[in-house]
Amino acid sequence: MQAPVAHNPLRTALLLALILLAVAAIANFFPPALQRTVTQAMIMVVVVTGLYTFCGNSGVFSFGHVAFMAIGGYTSAILTILPGKKEVALDLPLWLEQLQLPVSVAGPIAVLFAGLIALLVGLVFMRLRGIALPMATFAMLVIVYVVALNWQAVTGGRQALVGLPRTTGLWTAFGFAVVALVVAALYDRTRRGLALRCSRESEVAAAATGIDVERERLLAFVVSAMIVAAGGVLFAHFLGTMTANTFYLDLTFVTLTMLVVGGMRSLTGACAGVALVSIVSEVFRSVERGVSLGGTTIAAPPGLQEIVLALILLVILLMRPHGLTGDWELTLPGRSKR
Amino acid sequence: MIVIQNLIDAISLGSVYALAALGIGLIFSIMRLINFAHGELIMVGGFVIYAMAGNPMIVMALTAIIVVTILALGMERIAFRPLRKASPPTLLIASFAVSYLVQHSILMTFGSRPMGVDFLSGLGESIEFAGLRVPLLQCIAIVVTVALMVGLVVFFRASRIGVQMRAAAEDFTMARLLGVKADRVIAVAFALSGILASFVSLYLVAQTGTVSYKMGVNMVLIAFVASVIGGMGSLTGAALGGFLVGIVSVSLQAYLPEELRPYRDAFVFLLFIAFLLWRPQGLLVRRASERV
Numbered sequence: 001m002q003a004p005v006a007h008n009p010l011r012t013a014l015l016l017a018l019i020l021l022a023v024a025a026i027a028n029f030f031p032p033a034l035q036r037t038v039t040q041a042m043i044m045v046v047v048v049t050g051l052y053t054f055c056g057n058s059g060v061f062s063f064g065h066v067a068f069m070a071i072g073g074y075t076s077a078i079l080t081i082l083p084g085k086k087e088v089a090l091d092l093p094l095w096l097e098q099l100q101l102p103v104s105v106a107g108p109i110a111v112l113f114a115g116l117i118a119l120l121v122g123l124v125f126m127r128l129r130g131i132a133l134p135m136a137t138f139a140m141l142v143i144v145y146v147v148a149l150n151w152q153a154v155t156g157g158r159q160a161l162v163g164l165p166r167t168t169g170l171w172t173a174f175g176f177a178v179v180a181l182v183v184a185a186l187y188d189r190t191r192r193g194l195a196l197r198c199s200r201e202s203e204v205a206a207a208a209t210g211i212d213v214e215r216e217r218l219l220a221f222v223v224s225a226m227i228v229a230a231g232g233v234l235f236a237h238f239l240g241t242m243t244a245n246t247f248y249l250d251l252t253f254v255t256l257t258m259l260v261v262g263g264m265r266s267l268t269g270a271c272a273g274v275a276l277v278s279i280v281s282e283v284f285r286s287v288e289r290g291v292s293l294g295g296t297t298i299a300a301p302p303g304l305q306e307i308v309l310a311l312i313l314l315v316i317l318l319m320r321p322h323g324l325t326g327d328w329e330l331t332l333p334g335r336s337k338r
Numbered sequence: 339m340i341v342i343q344n345l346i347d348a349i350s351l352g353s354v355y356a357l358a359a360l361g362i363g364l365i366f367s368i369m370r371l372i373n374f375a376h377g378e379l380i381m382v383g384g385f386v387i388y389a390m391a392g393n394p395m396i397v398m399a400l401t402a403i404i405v406v407t408i409l410a411l412g413m414e415r416i417a418f419r420p421l422r423k424a425s426p427p428t429l430l431i432a433s434f435a436v437s438y439l440v441q442h443s444i445l446m447t448f449g450s451r452p453m454g455v456d457f458l459s460g461l462g463e464s465i466e467f468a469g470l471r472v473p474l475l476q477c478i479a480i481v482v483t484v485a486l487m488v489g490l491v492v493f494f495r496a497s498r499i500g501v502q503m504r505a506a507a508e509d510f511t512m513a514r515l516l517g518v519k520a521d522r523v524i525a526v527a528f529a530l531s532g533i534l535a536s537f538v539s540l541y542l543v544a545q546t547g548t549v550s551y552k553m554g555v556n557m558v559l560i561a562f563v564a565s566v567i568g569g570m571g572s573l574t575g576a577a578l579g580g581f582l583v584g585i586v587s588v589s590l591q592a593y594l595p596e597e598l599r600p601y602r603d604a605f606v607f608l609l610f611i612a613f614l615l616w617r618p619q620g621l622l623v624r625r626a627s628e629r630v
Contacts, residue, residue, distance in 0.1 A: 061427040124615065131372070131426050132618040135566055139607040139614075142559060146604040249555065253438055260431055303446035310439035317432050318420050 009267065012329045013185035016271050017178040020045065024174040034282075035170055041278035042173035043234045045271055048258045049180040050227030052270040054220045055259060057193055059200035063252055064137030067144035068225040069232030070247035071117055072110045074148065074155055076233045077164050077242050079106035085163045091153035103167045107233045111226050118225030122218045129203075141252060148244035161242040168238035176234055180227050184267060187223055196220050257313045263323025268330040273323065277309060284308050343470055344592050350476035352584020353483035356577040358538050358557050359564035360490070361531035363576030366565065367507035368527045370426045374433040375413055377558025378440035379406050379532055383539025384549035385444055388455045395458060403536040409440075410532030411525060419524070437558075444551045452550035457543045479541050486537065487577060490530070494573075499526055507571065560587075563610045569620025578621060 020042065027038035051065050078092065079101045086097050101109070125136050148155045155161060187193045196216040199206035206213055236242055254277065262273020290299035316323060358380065365373045386402040393401075417436050421429055461475040494500040499522070505513040506523045514520055538557060543549060564583045568575025586609060590602045598605075 061431065124611070128614055128618055130618070131430075131570070132566070132614045134427060134430070135562065136611050136614050138559075138562070139611050142607045143604045146601055146607075150600040253434055256431060256434070301446045302450075303442035306442040307439055307446065310435045310442070313435040314417055314432060314439070317424070317428060317435070321424060321428060 007329050007331045009185035009188040009329070010182070012267055012331055013178075013181040015330050016181055016268065019271075020174055020177055020181075024170055027170055037278065037282050039168065039170045039173045039238060040235075041274055042170070042177045043168065043231055043238060044255070044258060044274045044278065045177040046173075046180040046234060047228050047231035047255055048262075048270045048274050049177070049184045049267065050224045050229075050231060051255055051259050052224075052264060052267060053184045053187060053227060054217075054224035056264045056266070056270070057188070057196045057200060057220055058217050060217070061134045061256070062137040062221075062224075063134055063256070064140040064144075065225065065228045066247050066252045066255065067141045068114045068118060068228045069235060069251070070144055070148055070244070071114045072229030072232035073236030073242055073247070074161075075110035075113050076103065076106045077161055077236055078154065079109060080165055080237075081161070081163045089156050089159070089161065103165055103233075103237055107230070107237075110233050111229045114229030114232070115222055115226040118222045119218075122221040122225075126214045126217045126221065141248070145244055145248045148247070155242070155244065158244075162240065164237055164240050164242065166237060166240040168234045173234055173238070176230060180230065181267065181271075183223070183227060187220070188267070192216055192219055254309070257309055261313060261316045261323055263320075263325035263328070265322060265327050266325050266329050268328065269323050269325035272325055276312075276324070280308060280312060281305055339469055340592075344588055346470065346472055346476065348585040348588035349581065350479045350584075351588055352581035353480050354538060354541050354580075355557075355560055355564050355584045356580025357483055357486065357534050357541075358561035359568065359576040359580040359583075360487075360573060361534040361538075362558075362561050363565040363568065363570065363573050364527050364531050364534070367571040367573065368503065368510065369418070369422060369429075369524055371418060371429040371433060372426065372562065372570075373531070374430065374558060374562075375437040375440060376531065376535055376561065377554030377556075378437045379410055379535035379554070380538045380542065380557055381444065381549075381551060381554035382406055382409055382440065383536040384455075384543045384553055385448060385551075387457050387539065387543050388448075388453060388549045391455055391457070398457060399540055402539055403533060406536040406539065407529050407532035410528040410535070414525060414528040418528075419521070422520075422524075441551050441554075448551065450551060452548045452553075454548050455543055456547070458540075459544070459547060461544055475541070475544055482537060482541075486534065490573070493530075499523070503527060560606075563606065566620060567610070567613055569623030572620065572622040575620055575622035 023038065024042070027035050030038065047065075047069065051062070054060070054065070055062055078086070078090075078096065079099060080103055081100070083098050083100055086092060090097070121140060125133060125140075128136055150157055195206065195211045196213075196219075198209070199211055199213045199216060203213055232247070239246070258273035258277045259270060260273070261276055262271065263269025284300070284305035287300045288302055288304055290297040292298075320326070358376070361376050361379070362373055365371050365376075383402045383406045386405045387398050390398040390401050413436055417432055418429070421432050424432070458475070461478060462473060464471045464473045465477070494504055502513065502518045503523050503526065505516070506518055506520070510520070513523075542553060542557070546553075560583055561580070564579035565576040566579070567582055568577065568579030583606065587602065587606055590605050591599065594602065594605070
C-alpha cells in the first residue's frame with residue numbers, strides 16, 4: 001500500500017471545477033434533452049460530494065443521506081409553491097400557506113433546516129459504533145420516507161407535489177457543483193478533516209491521540225448533510241415535482257454507486273463516479289428508448305440500465321475495492337509538496 | 339379477547355419475520371455479510387410460484403424452494419465468494435448491487451406491475467375457536483416456522499456440517515485451521531437461507547395473492563431490524579428479534595391512534611434506533627471489547 005501523497009485539496013477542487021466548466025460549456029450547445037442529463041449530473045456532483053464529505057473522510061457508510069435531499073427539497077417546495085396551489089394540495093398553517101419566497105431565499109433556509117435536523121440526528125447517531133451506525137442511517141431513510149409518503153398535509157402524501165419553480169438550469173447546477181467541491185475541499189484542509197481521516201484509518205489510534213471521534217464525525221455529518229440538502233433543493237427545482245419515492249432506495253443506490261465506483265476516498269473519485277454512472281445511464285436510457293438499426297428500431301426492455309449499473313458496481317467492488325481513483329487526487333504534476 | 343386475538347396476529351406475523359431474519363442472521367453469523375439481497379430471494383420465490391401457476395400446489399412450492407436455493411448458491415458463488423475478505427460495509431454494498439441486479443432482471447422479464455396469483459387462497463378462511471377468529475394461513479405459518487426452527491436446531495446439533503457451521507460462526511479462522519472447509523460451510527449457509535427465504539415467499543404469495551418485483555424490500559428491511567435486535571450472529575437472537583418486531587408491529591397497528599397508523603413503520607424504525615442506542619450489540623450477544 002502506497003503512502004497517500006500530501007496534496008492541496010483546494011487545487012484539486014479548482015482543477016475539477018475547470019473540467020466541470022469545460023463540460024458545461026460544451027453542454028451549452030447540446031440539444032435540450034442531453035443538456036438536462038448534464039444538468040442532472042452536475043446536481044449529482046453536489047450530492048456525491050456531500051456524501052464524500054462524511055463517508056469518504058470517516059470511512060463510515062451512510063444509507064440515509066438521501067433523506068436530507070428529501071428534507072431540503074420538501075422544505076424548499078413548501079416555501080416556493082404558489083399559495084393558491086398549496087391551498088388545494090396541502091393543509092398548512094395559514095402563515096406558511098401564504099408565504100411565497102424566491103428560490104434564492106427558500107433554498108438557503110431549506111439547507112439550514114436540513115443542517116439543524118442533521119445536528120439533532122447526528123448527536124444521537126454518532127454515539128453508535130461499527131455496523132450499528134450505518135444501520136441507524138438506514139432507519140432514518142425509512143422513517144423520512146414513510147413520513148413523506150403519509151403526511152398529506154405537508155408533503156402531499158402519495159400524490160406528487162407539483163408547481164415548484166423550475167429554476168435549476170445547467171449553469172446554476174454547475175455553480176453549486178463548484179461551491180460544493182470548494183466547501184468539501186476547505187473542510188478536507190482543516191485539522192478537523194485531517195482528524196476525521198485519521199479516525200478512518202484507525203478509530204482506536206485516533207482516540208488514543210486525543211481525537212474526539214464522535215465530535216469529528218458529527219461535524220462532518222452536519223456539513224455533508226447540508227451539501228446533500230443543497231443538492232436536494234437543486235434537484236427539486238430541476239424536476240419541478242416532489243414525490244416520496246424519488247428519494248428512497250433507488251436514489252440511495254445510485255448515489256452510493258457513484259461514490260463507490262469513483263473511489264470514496266477522494267474528491268476526484270466522487271466526480272469520476274458521477275461522470276461514469278451518468279454516462280452509462282444516459283447510454284442505456286437511450287438504448288431503452290430504442291436504437292434504429294437498418295430501418296428497424298430495437299428497444300431494450302426497461303430495467304437494463306439498472307442491471308448494467310449493478311454489474312459495474314459489482315465488478316468495481318471485486319476488481320478495485322477502492323474505486324476507480326483509489327486514493328489518487330487530481331493535481332498538477334510535480335507541484336505536490338513534501 | 340381482543341388482546342388474545344392481537345397476540346395470535348403478532349405471533350403469526352412474528353414467525354414469518356423470524357424466518358426472514360433467520361435467513362439474514364445465518365449468513366451474517368458465518369461471513370459478516372448483511373445480505374440485502376435476501377429480499378430478492380423471497381421475491382424470486384414469488385415469481386416462480388407465479389410462473390408455475392396451474393400446476394399442483396406441491397409442485398409450485400417445491401419448484402420455488404429449489405429455484406430459490408439455487409439462486410442463493412449462485413449469488414454466493416458469483417458475487418460474495420470473491421469478496422469474502424472485504425469489510426462488512428463493502429459486503430453490504432455488494433449485496434445492494436446483487437439485490438438491484440435481481441430486482442431489475444425480474445422487472446425486465448415480467449414488467450413492473452403487480453400480478454395476481456392463485457396460490458393456497460383457500461387458506462384465507464378462518465377457523466372460529468372459543469370466540470377467536472384465526473385465519474388458517476396464520477396457523478400454518480406458526481406451525482411451519484416452529485417445524486423449520488426445530489429442523490434447524492437438529493441440523494446444527496446433530497449433523498457434522500451443522501456443527502462445523504456453528505464452529506465457523508464462533509471463530510471462522512480457528513474453524514478453518516481445524517479443518518472446516520470454508521467454501522462448503524458458506525455454501526450450505528446460503529442454501530439454508532435460500533430454503534428459509536422460499537418459505538417466506540410461499541407465505542407472502544398465499545397471503546397477498548400478488549407478486550411484484552418490489553415485494554421483497556419491506557420484508558428484508560424488517561428482517562434487518564429483527565436480526566440486529568436479536569444480536570447479529572446469534573440465530574436464536576434473530577428468531578427472537580423476528581417475534582419481537584412482529585409483536586411491536588401488531589401492537590402499534592392495534593393501539594396507535596387512528597391518524598398515526600399509516601406511520602407505523604416509521605415508529606418501528608424509531609424504536610429500532612432507540613434500541614441501537616441502548617444495546618447496539620443486540621439482545622443475545624455479549625459486548626466484546628475491541629481488540630487492539
